[in-house]
Amino acid sequence: MPEAIDQVRLNFNPQMMLALNIILAFVMFGVALDLKIADFKIAFRTPKALAIGLIGHHILFPAGTYLLILALNPLPSIGLGMLLVSSCPAGHISNFFTHRAGGNTALSVSISTLSTVGAIFMMPLNVAFWAKQHAGMSAVMRDFSLNPLTMLVDVSLLLGIPLVLGMLIAYKYPVLAHKALRPMRIFSLVVFGVFVAGALAANWKFFVKYGPMVVGVVFLHNAGALASGYFLARLTGLPERDRRAVAFETGIQNSGLGLVLIFNFFGGLGGMAIVTAWWGIWHIFAGMGLSTFWMKRKVQPETKP
Numbered sequence: 001m002p003e004a005i006d007q008v009r010l011n012f013n014p015q016m017m018l019a020l021n022i023i024l025a026f027v028m029f030g031v032a033l034d035l036k037i038a039d040f041k042i043a044f045r046t047p048k049a050l051a052i053g054l055i056g057h058h059i060l061f062p063a064g065t066y067l068l069i070l071a072l073n074p075l076p077s078i079g080l081g082m083l084l085v086s087s088c089p090a091g092h093i094s095n096f097f098t099h100r101a102g103g104n105t106a107l108s109v110s111i112s113t114l115s116t117v118g119a120i121f122m123m124p125l126n127v128a129f130w131a132k133q134h135a136g137m138s139a140v141m142r143d144f145s146l147n148p149l150t151m152l153v154d155v156s157l158l159l160g161i162p163l164v165l166g167m168l169i170a171y172k173y174p175v176l177a178h179k180a181l182r183p184m185r186i187f188s189l190v191v192f193g194v195f196v197a198g199a200l201a202a203n204w205k206f207f208v209k210y211g212p213m214v215v216g217v218v219f220l221h222n223a224g225a226l227a228s229g230y231f232l233a234r235l236t237g238l239p240e241r242d243r244r245a246v247a248f249e250t251g252i253q254n255s256g257l258g259l260v261l262i263f264n265f266f267g268g269l270g271g272m273a274i275v276t277a278w279w280g281i282w283h284i285f286a287g288m289g290l291s292t293f294w295m296k297r298k299v300q301p302e303t304k305p
Contacts, residue, residue, distance in 0.1 A: 004270075005075065005077070005078075005213060005270045005274060016195075016199060019195060023188065023191055023192050024192075024256075025162045026187070026188045026191070027092065027093055027095075027096050027188040027189075027192065028095060028096075028163060029162035029165060029166045029188075030096070030181070030184035030185050030187075030188050031095050031099050031109075032162060032163045032165070032166025032167050032170070033167075033169065033177045033181050033184060034099065034170070034177075034181055035106060035109070035163070035166070035170065036170070037167065037171075040106050042106065043104065043106040043109075043110045044110065046242070048236070048238070049104075049107055049233075049238055049245075050107070050110055050111060050114065052242075052246060053107065053229075053233075053245065053246045053249050053250070054111060054114060054115060054118065055232070056228065056229045056232045056246055056249070056250045057089075057090060057111065057115050057229075057249055057250050058087075058115065058118060058119075058122045058126070060228055060232060060250070061086045061228060061229075061250055062086045062087050062126040062130060064086075064224060064228055065085075065086035065130070065221065066083065066134070068082070068220065068224060069082060069083065070134075072217060072220070074213075075213070075271050076134070076136030076137045076140050076271075077140055077270065077271025078272070078274075078275050079134065079136065080131060080137045080140055080266075080272055081258075081262070081269075081271060081272035081273070081274070081275035081276050082221055082275060083126070083127055083130055083131060083137065084127055084258050084261065084262065084272060084276065085221070085253050085255055085258050086126070086221075086225070087119070087123045087126040087127050088119065088123065088253040088254045088258045089112070089116040089123070089254050089257065090111060090115045090248075090249045090250075090252060090253065090254065091252040091253050091283065092112060093252060093284070093287065094108060094112060094248040094249055094251075094252035094287070095108045095109050096189075097252060097287040097288070097290070097291045098245045098248045098249075098291075100291040100295060101244050101290065101291040101294035102295065102298060103241050103242070103243075103244030103245040103248065104241040104242050104244070104245040105245070107241075107242055108248060109163065111245065111246070111249040112249065115249065116254070140266075140269065192284070193284075199281075200281060203277065206274060207274070207278065210270075210274055214274055215278065215282075217275065218279050218282050219282065221279070222251055222279065222282055222283055223286070225251035225253075226247050226248070226251030226286065226290060227251075229246045229248070229249060229250025229251055230243050230244070230246065230247035232250075233246040233247070239299075240299045241299050244294055244299075247290070248287065248290075248291075251283065251286070252283050252287055253279065253283065255276050255280035255283070256280060258279075259276050259277060259280070262276060
């Protein structure tokens with residue numbers, strides 16, 4: 001029976017989550033080595049771009065996810081997992097992908113930070129609202145809330161501290177930062193890849209057995225997220241560097257947080273956990289692929305009329 005997927009409990013423990021958070025902090029530190037305070041001043045001088053990024057992330061994507069669930073009609077637990085992922089704050093590796101793609105990294109970091117803080121309210125609101133519109137998801141839905149202090153600690157550890165340290169080193173020791181930039185990128189990417197491979201290997205039997213139920217769903221879901229972010233930014237007249245940032249901020253989600261919530265509030269429900277875990281794996285490949293595509297297509301300077 002398809003519902004057997006809901007009996008699965010993934011091998012994903014708190015120690016693995018801690019390791020993932022440390023790795024993401026290193027990724028953020030590497031990105032920060034190439035950032036300047038002036039970049040943030042420019043980002044906050046363009047509130048339109050910030051607003052578009054947050055609207056795409058917290059409103060457009062969850063609403064689009066609900067429509068996709070109606071179209072695909074997956075198992076309720078898989079649909080609820082999709083909805084939870086779409087309501088997560090931006091994944092912190094989105095900053096790395098934006099930087100690699102030649103996008104507006106400062107805007108990306110700003111959206112990531114604000115989306116994480118905003119998720120304290122928007123995440124439970126989105127999941128509760130959209131799940132209640134669907135009889136199947138409503139049946140397995142549980143009310144949950146996020147601890148604001150925990151979220152603030154998350155922002156500080158994963159974004160704030162690595163960001164400040166990286167930018168401080170870049171400011172005080174620019175030559176050292178320039179030399180360390182490439183090795184840091186390579187190191188963080190390799191370590192992140194090893195972690196993902198290990199997590200995949202630990203749960204390989206589950207992905208082999210139930211993968212066909214979620215692979216196509218996650219592909220469509222993630223592609224729709226990236227595309228909706230990019231074209232929303234394009235339709236609203238944002239420049240190309242900002243479009244790339246908004247695309248990654250919409251399509252790269254903090255699925256690690258999603259897994260924590262699933263284990264804490266939904267008893268590790270198999271359908272939710274597998275779709276969320278597979279999203280966490282797939283969006284790395286999607287982000288690397290899209291950022292590589294954009295790397296080869298340099299952003300042309302904006303021409304003023």
